[in-house]
Amino acid sequence: MGTTDRILWIILISAFGVAYAAWIGRSRSIEPFLNLGGNLGVDLSSLTTQALDAAPTTSELKNHYKTLLVFANADIRKQGVQGLRILGDFRDRVYGKRDFRDDLTVDDFMANWPTWLPPVEATIKEPVPDSATAVTAESQMLAYLQKNFPQEDQVDEQTGSTIRNLIEDFGYRFVFKRGTETVQLGPDFLKQPLLKGWTNPAARA
Numbered sequence: 095m096g097t098t099d100r101i102l103w104i105i106l107i108s109a110f111g112v113a114y115a116a117w118i119g120r121s122r123s124i125e126p127f128l129n130l131g132g133n134l135g136v137d138l139s140s141l142t143t144q145a146l147d148a149a150p151t152t153s154e155l156k157n158h159y160k161t162l163l164v165f166a167n168a169d170i171r172k173q174g175v176q177g178l179r180i181l182g183d184f185r186d187r188v189y190g191k192r193d194f195r196d197d198l199t200v201d202d203f204m205a206n207w208p209t210w211l212p213p214v215e216a217t218i219k220e221p222v223p224d225s226a227t228a229v230t231a232e233s234q235m236l237a238y239l240q241k242n243f244p245q246e247d248q249v250d251e252q253t254g255s256t257i258r259n260l261i262e263d264f265g266y267r268f269v270f271k272r273g274t275e276t277v278q279l280g281p282d283f284l285k286q287p288l289l290k291g292w293t294n295p296a297a298r299a
Contacts, residue, residue: 149241150234152256158231158238159260160211164220165228167203176225176296180232183295185269187236187288188261190280195271202267210259225296232295235260236288243284 150158162184166177178194185192207214214220223231239260242253265277 148234149237152238152253155235155238155256155260156211158234159264160214161223161231162228162235163204164214165223165225165231167200168222169225170200170203177228179295179298180228181268183292184232184235184264186280188239188279188283189265189269189277190282192269194268197271198268205267208259208263210256229294229296233289233292236292240284240288 162180166181169175169177182194185194204214239257243257244254261279262277266272270277
C-alpha cells in the first residue's frame with residue numbers, strides 16, 4: 095500500500111470516527127417515546143399548514159391545558175355544557191369516538207393537579223377564562239400534538255415528556271379508568287390532520 099493510499103485510509107477512518115461520536119452524542123439527548131396505541135403510519139404531507147403555523151410552544155401548551163381545565167371545571171359546576179363539548183371534541187380527535195368514563199365526577203375535573211402544569215393559585219380565586227379562550231386553548235392543544243407528536247421512535251426529551259403527560263393526564267382524567275384501563279390513542283390518530291373539519295365545539299347544538 096502506497097503512502098497516498100495510507101493517508102486516504104486514515105482520513106476515511108477518522109471521518110467515520112467523528113460521525114459515530116456525533117451519532118452517540120445525539121442519541122443521548124433524546125428519549126424513546128411511549129407508544130400509547132394507535133397506528134402511527136403518518137404521512138407528513140398530511141399535516142395542515144394551520145397546525146404547523148399556529149402550534150404553541152411547550153410552555154404555551156401547558157398554559158392552554160390549564161386554561162381548559164379551569165374553564166371546564168367552572169362550567170360544569172354551574173351545570174353548563176360548553177366545557178363538556180370542548181373536552182369531548184379533544185377526546186374524539188385524540189382517543190377516537192368514546193364516551194367520558196362512567197365514574198367521572200365534578201371533582202375530577204381539577205383533582206390531583208398535574209405537577210408539570212402551572213400551579214392553580216390557592217390563595218385567591220383562580221380567574222375563570224371565557225368560552226372563547228377555552229375554545230382557542232383546545233385548538234392550540236390539537237395543533238401542538240399535530241406538529242410535535244413523534245413521527246419516529248425517538249423524540250426530544252422535553253417535548254416527548256409533555257406530549258406523554260398531556261395524553262395520559264387527559265386520558266385518565268376524563269376517558270379511561272386508571273388501574274383497569276390503558277390510555278389508547280384513536281385507531282385513526284393522525285391519519286388525517288387533527289384539526290380537519292374543526293369548528294367551535296362550544297357553539298354546537
